[in-house]
Amino acid sequence: MTLMQRFELSQLIDLSIDVAVAFVLATLIGAERQYRQRSAGLRTNVLVAVGAATFVSIGSRLNANAGAAQLAAYIVSGIGFLGAGVIMKDGSKVWGLNTAATLWCSAAVGTLAGIGLLPEAVVVTMAVLAGNTLLRPLVDAINRAPVNERTSEATYEVHVLTEAAHVGEVRDQLITALENASYPIREVEVSERSDDVTELAATLVSTSIEPDELDAVATALKASPLVSHASWSSTTDD
Structure with a gap:
């Protein structure tokens, strides 16, 4: 009811x-x-x-x-x-x-x-x-559309390969090169690629860069006898 x-x-x-x-x-x-x-x-x-x-x-x-x-x-x-x-x-x-x-x-x-x-x-x-x-x-x-590094916001890293015995020296060279280019570093990660090769990856604070400037940094690092390879990369934040 x-x-x-x-x-x-x-x-x-x-x-x-x-x-x-x-x-x-x-x-x-x-x-x-x-x-x-x-x-x-x-x-x-x-x-x-x-x-x-x-x-x-x-x-x-x-x-x-x-x-x-x-x-x-x-x-x-x-x-x-x-x-x-x-x-x-x-x-x-x-x-x-x-x-x-x-x-x-x-x-x-x-x-x-x-x-x-x-x-x-x-x-x-x-x-x-x-x-x-x-x-x-x-x-x-x-x-x-082509990515414009000058205007796009992304995470930028500079990568350097060296021997394990020279990690400390190469790390100092990497930090100095980026500071001279006015790119402050958020952190530097060190990882072993093999028994003889170690990678240093410096993450930049900047979210936009001048490609030519990072190219110059990579070229300068390659000139060091302690560095076997140097390059930079970017990933979008989203």
């Missing part, structure tokens, strides 16, 4: 519409992710949106706008844990950030649908799809 008293057809219809809209819109987002073989594809995005819509609908029913706001806040923080599960890091390379951000936006779509802001949910869905599709050619064009 209590169950029948709590049942209201109008509320059921409202919830059904909200969940259906969240389902359809998240299907559009998830289909694009599935097509690109991302770790969080069609079903994941749909479930995130439907769950978000359901939770805020429950909160709204229990405590009106205040309840919906409370549940929405929990969704924003809770979806972060789900997003963290699709982010992978290997050294300086990171994968899954875009997928995690898409899940976050799917939760936003579901939240909007759950509180009845259906036109707003459609707008956000279109924005997410545009970000994942229309911006892709621009991203590819930027990635294909």
Whole structure:
């Protein structure tokens, strides 16, 4: 009897519409992710949106706008844990950030649908799809553009090979050469490449450099009889 008293057809219809809209819109987002073989594809995005819509609908029913706001806040923080599960890091390379951000936006779509802001949910869905599709050619064009060391921010290292017996002397030469070129050093790592060869890698504090200046440093280090090889490299910070 209590169950029948709590049942209201109008509320059921409202919830059904909200969940259906969240389902359809998240299907559009998830289909694009599935097509690109991302770790969080069609079903994941749909479930995130439907769950978000359901939770805020429950909160709204229990405590009106205040309840919906409370549940929405929990969704924003809770979806972060789900997003963290699709982010992978290997050294300086990171994968899954875009997928995690898409899940976050799917939760936003579901939240909007759950509180009845259906036109707003459609707008956000279109924005997410545009970000994942229309911006892709621009991203590819930027990635294909030649890297300008003078303006790009990256981590720069100067590498020197020497014999183990001369590590101390070569380390001093490396530090002196970079200081003379006005490139302060963050750290110098020493690693054995083989029984006879040791590598010194000096990481620079600077995030942008003049290529000709580091080329000159490498050339000067190569001139030392204690150095068998000298070069520099860069990796992007992202």
